[in-house]
Amino acid sequence: MGIKExxxxxxxxxxxxxxxxxxxxxxxxxYEATSIRKIAAEIEFSPTTIYLYYxxxxxxxxxxxxxxxxxxxERFSAxxxxxxxxxxxKAMGKGYIQFxxxxxxxxxxxxxxxxxxxxxxxxxxxxxxxxxxxxxxxxMQTVEGCRAKGYFAGMNTEEMAMLSWSVVHGLxxxxxxxxxxxxxxxxxxxxxxxxxxxLEGVFQAYLQLLERMK
Amino acid sequence: MGIKExxxxxxxxxxxxxxxxxxxxxxxxxYEATSIRKIAAEIEFSPTTIYLYYxxxxxxxxxxxxxxxxxxxERFSAxxxxxxxxxxxKAMGKGYIQFxxxxxxxxxxxxxxxxxxxxxxxxxxxxxxxxxxxxxxxxMQTVEGCRAKGYFAGMNTEEMAMLSWSVVHGLxxxxxxxxxxxxxxxxxxxxxxxxxxxLEGVFQAYLQLLERMK
DNA sequence: TTTGATTACTTAACACTGTTAATTAGTTTT
DNA sequence: AAAACTAATTAACAGTGTTAAGTAATCAAA
Numbered sequence: 001m002g003i004k005e006x007x008x009x010x011x012x013x014x015x016x017x018x019x020x021x022x023x024x025x026x027x028x029x030x031y032e033a034t035s036i037r038k039i040a041a042e043i044e045f046s047p048t049t050i051y052l053y054y055x056x057x058x059x060x061x062x063x064x065x066x067x068x069x070x071x072x073x074e075r076f077s078a079x080x081x082x083x084x085x086x087x088x089x090k091a092m093g094k095g096y097i098q099f100x101x102x103x104x105x106x107x108x109x110x111x112x113x114x115x116x117x118x119x120x121x122x123x124x125x126x127x128x129x130x131x132x133x134x135x136x137x138x139x140m141q142t143v144e145g146c147r148a149k150g151y152f153a154g155m156n157t158e159e160m161a162m163l164s165w166s167v168v169h170g171l172x173x174x175x176x177x178x179x180x181x182x183x184x185x186x187x188x189x190x191x192x193x194x195x196x197x198x199l200e201g202v203f204q205a206y207l208q209l210l211e212r213m214k
Numbered sequence: 215m216g217i218k219e220x221x222x223x224x225x226x227x228x229x230x231x232x233x234x235x236x237x238x239x240x241x242x243x244x245y246e247a248t249s250i251r252k253i254a255a256e257i258e259f260s261p262t263t264i265y266l267y268y269x270x271x272x273x274x275x276x277x278x279x280x281x282x283x284x285x286x287x288e289r290f291s292a293x294x295x296x297x298x299x300x301x302x303x304k305a306m307g308k309g310y311i312q313f314x315x316x317x318x319x320x321x322x323x324x325x326x327x328x329x330x331x332x333x334x335x336x337x338x339x340x341x342x343x344x345x346x347x348x349x350x351x352x353x354m355q356t357v358e359g360c361r362a363k364g365y366f367a368g369m370n371t372e373e374m375a376m377l378s379w380s381v382v383h384g385l386x387x388x389x390x391x392x393x394x395x396x397x398x399x400x401x402x403x404x405x406x407x408x409x410x411x412x413l414e415g416v417f418q419a420y421l422q423l424l425e426r427m428k
Numbered sequence: 429t430t431t432g433a434t435t436a437c438t439t440a441a442c443a444c445t446g447t448t449a450a451t452t453a454g455t456t457t458t
Numbered sequence: 459a460a461a462a463c464t465a466a467t468t469a470a471c472a473g474t475g476t477t478a479a480g481t482a483a484t485c486a487a488a
Contacts, residue, residue, distance in 0.1 A: 035444080035445065035446080036445080036446065036447085037444090037445080037446090045466075045467095046466065046467050046468080047446090047447090048447085048448085048466080048467070048468085049465080049466060049467080051446095051447075051448085052465070052466075056446075056447075057446065057447090111388070111391070111393060112326065112387070112391065113391065114390075114391050114392065117391060117392045117393060117396070118392070120396075121392065128396055128399065128400060129393075129396035129397075132393065132396060132397065133396070133397065133400055136397055136400075154422075155419055155422065156415065156419065158412075159412075159415050159416050159418075159419040160419060162397065162412070162416045162419075163381070163416050163419050163420055163423075165384070165388075166380075166381055166384030166385045166388065166416060167377070167380055167381050167384055168384070169384040169387065169388060170379070170380030170381055170382070170383040170384025170385075170387065171380045171384075173326070173383065173384065173387050174325070174379075174380065174383060176328075177325070177326065177327070177328050177331060178328065178331045178332070178335065179325060179331060179343075179346065182331070182334075182342055182343035182346055182347070183343075183346060183347065183350055183376065185342065186342060186347055186350075198372075198373075198376070201370065201373050202373045202376045202377050202380060204373075205369055205370065205373040205374060205376075205377050206377055208368075208369060209377075209423050209424075209427065210423075212426060212427065213423065213426065249473080249474065249475080250474080250475065250476085251473085251474080251475090259437080259438090260437065260438050260439080261438095261475090261476090262437080262438070262439085262476085262477085263436080263437060263438080265475095265476075265477085266436075266437075270475075270476075271475065271476090
């Protein structure tokens with residue numbers, strides 16, 4: 001029967017198919033609504049089969065978190081051709097925000113939720129979040145490049161990189177959790193029609209601050 | 215009609231007792247682990263009784279969210295005596311961060327989780343998050359005061375206030391979700407021993423940026 | 429005073445959730 | 459052919475938020 005054929009088809013990369021199904025449900029319904037049983041139904045397996053390939057739900061969450069970082073790095077990879085470090089820093093910020101707007105669910109899993117980070121701390125205590133470090137190192141290099149060109153005189157590279165991240169993360173985080181919306185609507189009197197325009201505006205204000213740091 | 219009033223008082227009392235029990239469980243076990251059944255057990259009532267006083271769990275979440283804003287405003291109320299607006303802006307940032315460190319669970323409910331905001335949007339669509347607006351207005355006034363003293367020339371007040379908020383929220387958010395930790399530990403080579411010191415350091419870096427904006 | 433309505437609360441149940449133990453079917457190895 | 463190993467299953471546990479239906483007690487009107 002067809003059932004047997006299906007079982008034969010992809011048995012080796014069943015782990016990959018589980019993640020694929022999880023991702024599909026996750027991007028449409030969100031993480032909380034993506035249950036083990038729904039994932040199992042999607043790939044037409046028993047719910048408990050999932051546990052033969054993933055330790056628990058946070059394990060899947062971490063795998064999706066990694067997928068998200070793949071998407072983010074893909075976006076950032078285009079920016080290596082921006083020679084001027086300060087221009088690159090600006091472009092990274094813009095790209096980061098755009099990523100959060102385009103993939104709010106992934107962003108949530110990567111930077112807002114506690115789940116994957118707790119999983120990491122519990123199961124890989126020495127590995128220290130490689131995905132995050134990799135991206136952060138890229139940011140640090142760019143900040144370092146800015147300093148070499150005379151920007152951010154007398155400031156610590158790590159702290160400056162962390163500050164840059166905090167600004168854009170603060171914006172993205174408040175945007176996704178819809179805190180931003182409530183405030184932005186109130187400020188609409190000053191010709192701020194669209195929410196994204198305000199988001200962009202605040203980021204531009206930050207760039208103005210940086211611009212004066214040469 | 216004295217009886218009716220007494221009954222009403224009793225009713226308000228029970229509603230308050232439910233919230234009190236919820237808060238107790240919430241600060242010790244966190245929001246997710248605070249179940250309706252546990253709250254009910256705490257006040258020795260049936261679980262369904264909760265629903266006679268609160269619409270659903272998000273209703274309780276919003277009430278706790280309001281409690282949190284009470285604590286935050288309490289903290290901010292001491293800062294009205296800081297006359298210089300720029301000093302007050304700095305003090306507000308420091309106070310905000312300290313609040314997040316002292317009450318991470320409340321902070322999460324107020325600024326990180328989607329739940330209470332979604333509840334607000336669903337049940338009070340026109341009220342527009344009064345707690346948030348009230349605090350944000352205080353921030354805007356302070357920024358306006360800074361501008362009056364020559365700071366932030368040529369910059370929009372709303373955007374500048376939003377930027378200030380985003381910076382500290384970004385820091386607090388990444389701190390609470392323990393993203394910060396993983397990065398901070400990596401940067402420990404540069405004599406950054408404690409996590410809070412790094413948190414403070416990044417905030418100081420932001421203040422340095424602002425300082426040069428006069 | 430008795431009847432009927434209202435109030436405050438409870439019990440029972442639904443439809444889920446993540447997760448584990450025990451069990452079956454199928455394939456290898458001995 | 460028997461034993462061992464593997465992959466997937468069924469059944470079950472302990473919990474979740476939430477709703478419908480039922481039960482006592484209290485109140486107002488006849």
